[in-house]
Amino acid sequence: MATHEPHRPSAGLAGLLAEFASAEAVRAAASSLRNAGWTHWDVHSPFPVHSIESAMGLRRTGLPWLVLAAGLAGVLLAAGMQPWTNGIDYPLIISGKPLLSLPTSVPIMFELAVLLAALAAFGGALVLGGLPRYGHPAFSSLHFRRATTDGFFVFLSAEDPRFDAAAGQALLQSAGAVAVEPLQLDASSGRAPSAVYWALATAAVLALLPPVLVTWYRARPKPNPRIHLIHDMDFQEKYLPQGSSPLFADGRAMRPPVPGTIARGTLEADEHLYAGKVAGQWAARFPVPPTAAMMERGKSRYAIFCATCHGLVGEGGVTGITSARAVKRREPNWVLPLSLHTPAVREQPVGQLFHTITHGARTMPAHGAQIPAEDRWAIVLYVRALQRSQNATLDDVPQAVRPQLRP
Amino acid sequence: MTDALNPEKTVIPSSKAGAAAAGLLLVGLAGLCCADVMQHHQDTSGVYSLHSYLVNFCFFTSVSLGALLFVTLQHIARAGWSVTVRRAAELLADNLAVMFPLLLPLAVTVLAGNFTLYPWTLPEWADADHALQQKQAYLNPVFFVARSVGYFAVWCLMARYFLRLSVRQDRTGDPTLTLSMERLSPPALILLVVTLTLASCDWLMSLWPHWWSTIFGVYFLAGAAVGALAQLILLVVLLERAGPLAGEVTIEHYHDLGKLLLASVAFWGYIAFSQYLLIWYANIPEETAWYHPRHSGPWGWVSVGLLVGHLVLPLFALLSRWPKRNRLSLAFWAVWLLVMHWIDIYWLVMPAYDPQRPPFGLGDVFCLLGMGAVYMAGLLWRCRNRSLVPLQDPRRHEALDFHND
Numbered sequence A: 001m002a003t004h005e006p007h008r009p010s011a012g013l014a015g016l017l018a019e020f021a022s023a024e025a026v027r028a029a030a031s032s033l034r035n036a037g038w039t040h041w042d043v044h045s046p047f048p049v050h051s052i053e054s055a056m057g058l059r060r061t062g063l064p065w066l067v068l069a070a071g072l073a074g075v076l077l078a079a080g081m082q083p084w085t086n087g088i089d090y091p092l093i094i095s096g097k098p099l100l101s102l103p104t105s106v107p108i109m110f111e112l113a114v115l116l117a118a119l120a121a122f123g124g125a126l127v128l129g130g131l132p133r134y135g136h137p138a139f140s141s142l143h144f145r146r147a148t149t150d151g152f153f154v155f156l157s158a159e160d161p162r163f164d165a166a167a168g169q170a171l172l173q174s175a176g177a178v179a180v181e182p183l184q185l186d187a188s189s190g191r192a193p194s195a196v197y198w199a200l201a202t203a204a205v206l207a208l209l210p211p212v213l214v215t216w217y218r219a220r221p222k223p224n225p226r227i228h229l230i231h232d233m234d235f236q237e238k239y240l241p242q243g244s245s246p247l248f249a250d251g252r253a254m255r256p257p258v259p260g261t262i263a264r265g266t267l268e269a270d271e272h273l274y275a276g277k278v279a280g281q282w283a284a285r286f287p288v289p290p291t292a293a294m295m296e297r298g299k300s301r302y303a304i305f306c307a308t309c310h311g312l313v314g315e316g317g318v319t320g321i322t323s324a325r326a327v328k329r330r331e332p333n334w335v336l337p338l339s340l341h342t343p344a345v346r347e348q349p350v351g352q353l354f355h356t357i358t359h360g361a362r363t364m365p366a367h368g369a370q371i372p373a374e375d376r377w378a379i380v381l382y383v384r385a386l387q388r389s390q391n392a393t394l395d396d397v398p399q400a401v402r403p404q405l406r407p
Numbered sequence B: 001m002t003d004a005l006n007p008e009k010t011v012i013p014s015s016k017a018g019a020a021a022a023g024l025l026l027v028g029l030a031g032l033c034c035a036d037v038m039q040h041h042q043d044t045s046g047v048y049s050l051h052s053y054l055v056n057f058c059f060f061t062s063v064s065l066g067a068l069l070f071v072t073l074q075h076i077a078r079a080g081w082s083v084t085v086r087r088a089a090e091l092l093a094d095n096l097a098v099m100f101p102l103l104l105p106l107a108v109t110v111l112a113g114n115f116t117l118y119p120w121t122l123p124e125w126a127d128a129d130h131a132l133q134q135k136q137a138y139l140n141p142v143f144f145v146a147r148s149v150g151y152f153a154v155w156c157l158m159a160r161y162f163l164r165l166s167v168r169q170d171r172t173g174d175p176t177l178t179l180s181m182e183r184l185s186p187p188a189l190i191l192l193v194v195t196l197t198l199a200s201c202d203w204l205m206s207l208w209p210h211w212w213s214t215i216f217g218v219y220f221l222a223g224a225a226v227g228a229l230a231q232l233i234l235l236v237v238l239l240e241r242a243g244p245l246a247g248e249v250t251i252e253h254y255h256d257l258g259k260l261l262l263a264s265v266a267f268w269g270y271i272a273f274s275q276y277l278l279i280w281y282a283n284i285p286e287e288t289a290w291y292h293p294r295h296s297g298p299w300g301w302v303s304v305g306l307l308v309g310h311l312v313l314p315l316f317a318l319l320s321r322w323p324k325r326n327r328l329s330l331a332f333w334a335v336w337l338l339v340m341h342w343i344d345i346y347w348l349v350m351p352a353y354d355p356q357r358p359p360f361g362l363g364d365v366f367c368l369l370g371m372g373a374v375y376m377a378g379l380l381w382r383c384r385n386r387s388l389v390p391l392q393d394p395r396r397h398e399a400l401d402f403h404n405d
Helices: A023-036 A052-056 A063-089 A102-128 A143-148 A165-174 A194-219 A271-275 A292-305 A321-328 A350-359 A373-390 A399-404 B014-042 B047-076 B083-094 B101-111 B123-128 B130-135 B141-172 B175-203 B216-242 B251-282 B285-295 B297-319 B327-352 B362-383 B396-401
Strands: A013-020 A041-044 A152-157 A179-184
Touching (some): A013 A143, A023 A041, A023 A052, A271 A350, A292 A373, B047 B083, B047 B101, B047 B141, B083 B141, B083 B216, B083 B396, B141 B175, B251 B285, B251 B327, B297 B327
């Protein structure tokens, strides 16, 4: 059992490389080394040797926990991403399925779990194994090349606090080493040659080329029509809106809505509310019980829509600013807005007032499209209040306010 | 480690086994009769009895089929670790010969024209629509019974072949017997999977003649694998305690059986969910009709219970190393999964009888225990004069030496 080199001083020594004849031999040696208390050493074999971890006294790796955590993270990520993107942020109803649906999310939850777990296993194994690592003192040994075919090696590192070349050699030989070889520290063995970094840098630059080329190509105007790789997808056998079809008499592929079709929410079935009529007669009562809130609403709506012509008090004439301006500018076709306090208007039922607001009258334009029905009734309520205000008696004034009246 | 062979230790005394078997057979048959009486009390037409019988028949048959699957797979893979537990699986598989005569009540029902179990028994059932008429060539009483007999014939022949050669090797130690078993195992596996798929279609899927699921056979196979591995684990635990397998199995065997159990649970869950998701997503009434009674109400709770109890809990429980390397823990989950597998078969069959709620009663328990006793009787009968360990299998040393690292 001779060494390959004469004994050298420990300075500059990376460690000792011992070769063994078989997997069983290296496992036995590993047990001996563990029992002897060595800590900085490793076993190199062409295939995983059974029970080598327990022989070496290696701690159980935490990699499975990392993989489990990554897998669970994948499940949660998918479970959150799908309902959020398709159910909450931009809800898409897909063939009538519920927006937040667990069964549809399950396949991607499974896939992401597997993907992240696999990536964690691969990446974690590399990182926890200290890889990528370019150099190792063992590569300086020619015999070490057998480590990938039929050689079993133990490398005892000089970094071990108990390292002593002679003691180490003796221990390895007594453990059954066929040969023990001291390995020298190589100054450059820890770093990759600069060619590797140059190659990576070149590859990174070259990798930018395709996106640049693609962007440039897309930005250019082209004389030829685009190539349709999937013809059936680009020219689908379906009728587009405004397309023609020989199937129908009017030649249109689009079918007009059935006569009488109205948009959802526009069915104005309540004649009282929407037309101001009850059984064909003008409604005398409001369709909804008047409230103080409705009165306030009516006041604000009146000020917006009606006061410009009829004035804030409803006197018409030139009290409204639009009317005043038209008169000042001597508009030839301007008809003065009516006063709302004439007996004719005061006697009109509320339904008729509502109808006037909705459809207009004579030169007054229709406001039905601008003002929702409920607001129009609120305006009618306010107009009634205005009418009362201009035709009030002393009895209408509350007692508390009477002292403030001028005689 | 009994490298020094002590064959007597690995055999259950023949007289004991025979007596116990006879006793269990009587108890079992009595139990089945009691169950029938109790279930007739609940439903005098006897339809409930038929369905309950079918549930238990499929349960025990699936366990034996899963064992046969295990045996063929071990031979295909030339596995060494499983040698000392393989005899128990071979005996479980050979027990299909006991399930064969238990087919009789179902065969008689169908041949007698009793359509309360299988609607297609009545020739007029197909008049409803064209699709059913096409199926009639397959789903008719005579062909059904002939097929069922055929399945059992094939299974019994295969199981008996593997057991016979394995037992012969106990005496002769001839390694070419191992080669013969390995040579048969690939075609045996193919034949097993095909017949198992067709059997599940015949016995279980045809309860709803309108419905079909192309993954149903795989679903049944996955469930059978779970049941068989759970049963095998329990058998090994019991036999190790009782003596025949003491020293023949190590904690490594339990670890490996536990790993296979975990894998089959995950596989079952995957297949079960795949079947559900596709049908749910397509939302076609012809397909969803089968899931409809299982989707809500009391059956809905059973479905959720299966999801949680058959998949989620055992999966996470068996994921870690230590529960599998502990006999008590593994035995607990084996019992749990056998119960879950029974509930799975129950969930497959019973909504055909009562779509509103699971009609579980004492009769079901008696039917299960009765058929179980008959099954155990068959198993004990098989143990007579046979070692419970393949004594001279050429890979026996691998089984005794291997380590899970």
